[in-house]
Amino acid sequence: MNSPFIVKPRVSCLFILTLALVVHCFPTFLFAQEPITLVPGKTIDRNLAAGETQKFLLKLDAKSFFFVIAEQKGVDIGLQLKSPGGRTLGQYDSPNGAWGPEYVSASVDSAGAYVLEVSPLAEKTSGRYSIVLKRVEPMATNAASRADQIMIPWTGEETPGASIGVV
Numbered sequence: 001m002n003s004p005f006i007v008k009p010r011v012s013c014l015f016i017l018t019l020a021l022v023v024h025c026f027p028t029f030l031f032a033q034e035p036i037t038l039v040p041g042k043t044i045d046r047n048l049a050a051g052e053t054q055k056f057l058l059k060l061d062a063k064s065f066f067f068v069i070a071e072q073k074g075v076d077i078g079l080q081l082k083s084p085g086g087r088t089l090g091q092y093d094s095p096n097g098a099w100g101p102e103y104v105s106a107s108v109d110s111a112g113a114y115v116l117e118v119s120p121l122a123e124k125t126s127g128r129y130s131i132v133l134k135r136v137e138p139m140a141t142n143a144a145s146r147a148d149q150i151m152i153p154w155t156g157e158e159t160p161g162a163s164i165g166v167v
Helices: 009-031 143-150
Strands: 044-048 054-060 064-073 077-082 088-092 099-108 112-120 127-138
Touching: 044 054, 044 112, 054 064, 054 127, 064 077, 077 099, 088 099, 099 112, 099 143, 112 127
Parallel strands: none
Antiparallel strands: 044 127, 054 112, 064 099, 064 127, 077 088, 077 112
């Protein structure tokens, strides 16, 4: 008698192997993220899971300067800037723990799509953060303007300020 509840061993092994493959590969598809394009002045609020890396796209012209603020809200994050070819150009982390701003500013020579990666510094931590592209402008061509660009993180109303001397 053929009972619908009796499973043939060959079919069940194939089913179990297929299920194991799907379960193993599913998180890759679930957490894969296309980079989000940063637009000047638009703040993006995000949740960051433990072990997750989120990517943001900066579409920059040749000889550009940019300034990004990532505001940590309970998770200590690190940021990496990558060239259009994938080479790491800079790593950013302030000693302010899980709360407060992380500043990223850089000048680039070549036009292209640069990627800013955001990850939690501690392996098993998660939390919230926001990120905003505050400024994109042509790279400074003289010393005084270049000093202004370098000092941008310390010239806001919420910062203590700073001074610079050129000798």
